[in-house]
Amino acid sequence: DTGVSQDPRHKITKRGQNVTFRCDPISEHNRLYWYRQTLGQGPEFLTYFQNEAQLEKSRLLSDRFSAERPKGSFSTLEIQRTEQGDSAMYLCASSLDKGSSGNTIYFGEGSWLTVV
Amino acid sequence: GDSVTQMEGPVTLSEEAFLTINCTYTATGYPSLFWYVQYPGEGLQLLLKATKADDKGSNKGFEATYRKETTSFHLEKGSVQVSDSAVYFCALSQSGGYNKLIFGAGTRLAVHP
Numbered sequence: 001d002t003g004v005s006q007d008p009r010h011k012i013t014k015r016g017q018n019v020t021f022r023c024d025p026i027s028e029h030n031r032l033y034w035y036r037q038t039l040g041q042g043p044e045f046l047t048y049f050q051n052e053a054q055l056e057k058s059r060l061l062s063d064r065f066s067a068e069r070p071k072g073s074f075s076t077l078e079i080q081r082t083e084q085g086d087s088a089m090y091l092c093a094s095s096l097d098k099g100s101s102g103n104t105i106y107f108g109e110g111s112w113l114t115v116v
Numbered sequence: 117g118d119s120v121t122q123m124e125g126p127v128t129l130s131e132e133a134f135l136t137i138n139c140t141y142t143a144t145g146y147p148s149l150f151w152y153v154q155y156p157g158e159g160l161q162l163l164l165k166a167t168k169a170d171d172k173g174s175n176k177g178f179e180a181t182y183r184k185e186t187t188s189f190h191l192e193k194g195s196v197q198v199s200d201s202a203v204y205f206c207a208l209s210q211s212g213g214y215n216k217l218i219f220g221a222g223t224r225l226a227v228h229p
Binding site for chain 2: 040
């Protein structure tokens with residue numbers, strides 16, 4: 001069990017460019033989440049996958065954002081036409097659905113995005 | 117909607133001091149409650165959790181009790197160490213759902229020798 005891994009850890013991009021982040025969850029975890037965290041704030045939910053199905057998207061996830069989990073394993077989060085307001089840390093997390101509340105969610109170390 | 121409110125930081129303590137970080141929540145039903153910790157340059161780590169009223173979560177000398185009557189989940193530690201310096205996040209997730217977490221804004225703790 002290597003934990004949730006994210007790549008890249010840091011990305012600096014010019015405004016208007018596209019960026020893509022990858023997340024590899026803990027193996028056999030069927031749930032995968034993306035959160036966004038800005039400085040001095042707690043993480044905010046963006047979207048959630050159950051296996052390959054994207055079941056909920058936050059209103060924070062504008063049309064410029066798209067997330068996929070094509071085979072129910074790794075996931076990608078793409079941001080098109082980046083804006084300075086997109087600068088944040090993007091956190092991926094995963095969990096195993098045991099059919100009960102309080103399942104533990106494990107977070108990756110995050111991908112820092114700076115839009116200049 | 118559901119929300120979590122934490123005491124503002126930073127909290128600055130001397131080593132071996134007693135720690136309390138207050139957390140209150142607003143939610144319908146019976147959420148599960150969590151404390152996560154974020155050390156400098158690292159991701160979030162689950163510190164402890166409680167899934168029903170009056171449960172006490174504990175780990176690494178930290179503990180928190182789920183108080184439904186006061187909608188609180190305050191974090192405590194009897195004797196802090198310099199290595200406890202981090203940002204602490206209180207969070208909740210609703211029962212019966214897919215465990216989406218709702219976080220507080222975080223409280224930074226700085227422990228000095």
